Amino acid sequence: MTGTARCWFNMALFAAGIALAQRSTFAASDWEIIKVSGHDYLSVDNISRFYGFPAGVAAAGEKSQLDAVKNPLEFVSGSREAMINGARSWLCFPLIEQDGKYLVSRTDVAKTIEPLVRPHRVPNVGKVDTVVLDPGHGGHDKGQVSRYGAEKEFALDVARKLRPLLQAKGLRVIMTREGDYFVPLEVRAKIANAARNSIFVSIHFNATNDNPNATGFEIFSFTPRGAPSTSDSAVALSSFNMQPGSEVDAQSMALSACIYHSLLGHITEYDRGIKRARFAVLRLTKVPAVLIEGGFLTERGESRLISNKDWRGKLAAAIGVGIESYRSLEVKKQPPMLVADYRRQTKSSPPEPAIQEGQLKEADTSLMDLVGKSVFLAPQQTSTPSQRISLESDVIVP
DSSP, X not given: OOHXXXXXXXXXXXXXXXXXXXXXXXXXXXXXXXXETTEEXXXXXXXXXXXXXXXXXXXXXXXXXXXXXXXXXXXXXXXXXXXXXXXXXXXXXOBXXXXXXEEEEHHHXXXXXXXXXXXXXXXXXXXXXXXXXXXXXXXXXXXXXXXXXXXXXXXXXXXXXXXXXXXXXXXXXXXXXXXXXOOOHHHHHHHHHXXXXXXXXEEEEEOOSSOTTOOOEEEEEEOOTTSOOTTOOSOOGGGGTTSOOXXXXXXXXXXXXXXXXXXXXXXXXXXXXXXXXXXXXXXXXXXXXXXXXXXXXXXXXXXXXXXXXXXHHHHHHHHHHHHXXXXXXXXXOSOOOOXXXXXXXXXHSOOOGGGGGGOOOSOOHHHHHHHOSGGGSOOSSOOOOOSOOEETTEEOOO
């Protein structure tokens, strides 16, 4: 055997050894399915071992403490609320306890935790040529209204500000409406479905009749088959079994994660979470799709922020960074930036002296590269098993 051949042979043996070691590691962390009332669950400890990082469980009623947790995974006993990689997320089913173990539904491991923890591992993720921007409402449909204006106007302005940022990154951008007119929901979805390698981003602002102090961001993707939406409570599981699912559910959840982490990382707003819904535009869309709620028009301070064009420019820029983060998943094959990453980046890049006068707030280089410094001028007033298993058709392996 020549020296060169011997070298290649040794390298092959080394590679085989690594593969064997990886297989042994996997065997030590096989999934252990636990049946409860005919449904499949996995223990929090099992999930923690599989992903290789700590997971905690807070007692029921301690939801407020989720904001201070440092574990990559943190659940609440008896609740659907969780913190995943520093952002609030909502499970399809609540965490349950049995025989001293805390259990997560098999559906949530596959449909919620996996795409949020490892979005870069989702098949066909990040393939984006076209972004379909969908400004909510329009024409006779004003959406929510505040003393400063209507949701339809603010949503359209954010989309108009976001379009050139995406085009500058080489993306084709299609708007479901260019002006103040109404577009039926099914038409909005058809526009997205007709575009090759497209994603759909619907832009809205929130409102509530129950709590005038409600604030914050939230983002939605389509509810998985056989599961309730985030807003559903005390609903029989059987009533959802016939609801259609989505072939791009995992991609939509990955898109939600990328955009939402950018929003929270760049703008100081209350974290309402990554959620699920069966809104018509999500149900009818066959491409990765999300719906963003960019704050509440029913809360005085937040509605004033939303009415500020510079703040809306900042919102558009943060969405743009999130979309670019999603697109980069295909290229880098690495986890995207998280809330903490964006905020560390902000702290390490203080405003330049020439623009301190404008009091740059929460700005960072990734946003400045996209939109420039002017949009960061603060508003004049601000508010405060023994084998690999398939989980719901998603095969999860290390």
